[in-house]
Amino acid sequence: MFATQTMTARAAQTGETSRSFAPREDVQVSALPKRIADLLRDAQRAAREDRSEAERRIQEAMALVQREGLRLLEAAAPGELDRGGLAxxxxxxxxxxxxxxxxxxxxxxxxxxxxxxxxxxxxxxxxxxxxMAPRDHILGLRLEQARTMMLDSAEPLGRIAIACGFSDQAHLSNRFRRAFDISPNAWRRQNLRGAAPADINAADPAYA
Structure with missing residues (x-):
């Protein structure tokens, strides 16, 4: 009882009433660390004299963190929290x-x-x-590698497809047409420089 009266008198003298630490909606982000530290310091002092007062201060600090954290999340612009990319x-x-x-x-x-x-x-x-999404990026890398191999080697499309991670030539052809609106063989013929490889499957109507 005496300890409680002592603390009440001390709080009145310093102006540190419980209302001064009540969570406020307009608290600034930069002020949060000091506000929380003040509450915890008060709790530490109160713990020596009045356990219930210490617990109350700790609860105020927890409420402050919870309320202001929620407020900041709600005030964030749409998508703001997801803008961070990979390191x-x-x-x-x-x-x-x-x-x-x-x-x-x-x-x-x-x-x-x-x-x-x-x-x-x-x-x-x-x-x-x-x-872009991971799968789209991976597909783009595979298609670019396929185009490089079509121009830099005489490998048939079937082997190029497997080397680039496609299941077979038909898979490569399908994805290539979707991406570039042209078949792999037609693109290869249009872009080859110098003598064309002898085995580019140009005679195969399925991939022409």
Whole structure:
């Protein structure tokens, strides 16, 4: 009882009433650390004399964090929290993994694990950094690699398809047509410089 009266008198002298620490809707983000620190310091002092007063101060600090945190989330502009992309080290690891494994199965779950993120968080961060979803980026890399191989080698389309991670020549042809509105063989003939390779499957009507 005496301790409680002592604390009440001390609070009245300093102006530190419980209302001065009540969570306010207009609190500034920059002021939050000091407000919370003040509450916890009061709780620490009160713990020596009045446990119930200390608990009340701690509860006020918790309420402040909860209320102001929710307010800041609600006030955020749409999409603001999802603008963060991948860190440079994450992008380097992703690029290296894709470069080494483009001819095989590349799963988004594996990429997320490399970046040490959940799949949903990774997908959002990836789109922010690369401008597209992971699967679209992977497909784009495979198509670009296929075009490079079509111009730089005499490999038939079937082998190029497998080397670029497509299941077969038909898969490559289908994706290529969707992306460039032209078949792989037609594109190859239009863009070859010098002598055309002897085995570009030009006679195959299915892929012409």
């Amino acid at each position: 440079p080290w994450q992008m380097r690891r992703i690029d290296a993994h894709l470069s080494a494994n483009l001819d095989g199965s590349v799963r988004v779950t594996d990429l997320a694990a490399i970046a040490k993120l959940s799949v949903s968080h990774f997908s959002r961060a990836f789109a922010a950094s690369y401008g």
